[in-house]
Amino acid sequence: MTSSSETVVAPQSGRAVPVPRGSLVQVVDLEGHQVGDMWAIDRADPSRWLSTAHTRDRTERLFPKTGTAFTDQVGAPILRLVADTSPGMHDMLYPPCNSPLYESAGLFDHPNCHDNFLTAVSEAGLTLPVVPDPVNLFQNSNPGPDGSLDVGVAASEAGDSITFEALRDLWFVLTSCSVDNWPTNDHRCTPLAIRVTAPGA
């Protein structure tokens, strides 16, 4: 027996969802070409979270692929990528977009994933000492042969999704990226959905 729920993450916002261990968590790009910044935080010990740096170290990869186990800061698995219908580009190098980034482009008081993460975890009753770097789902920023980085339009189409297995009881946090001044989200910010299928009691 299972139970399932859906949370829509509105454009330029974020949500934190409690996810029981063993659940499948599917992130759906509802309208296409929309990046989602993803975090996973251990509910039993919120000082442990998905670390992109430690995941790169343990997996010896720049980017995840199906089967990848993301780890926390001590290399313990916390989340596993189990299915992906998108073209498979998911960044693990960039921080969340934040106010100084937009201000450097002359945009003040612009929505951003950094602040939307803080709002979402605050609503969940969490206080973290830092904003961890997220996994940037669907972000099209593979490095060039010379090591250069450029963010292109997300290649995901409407209905594409990526699915994870929760390896612990988690807070699963997702922001619909706020970038509308660069091709990242095809110049329009759209919603994402989080669909959680939890193992039943």
Ligand SMILES: [Zn+2]
């Ligand atoms: Zn963003």
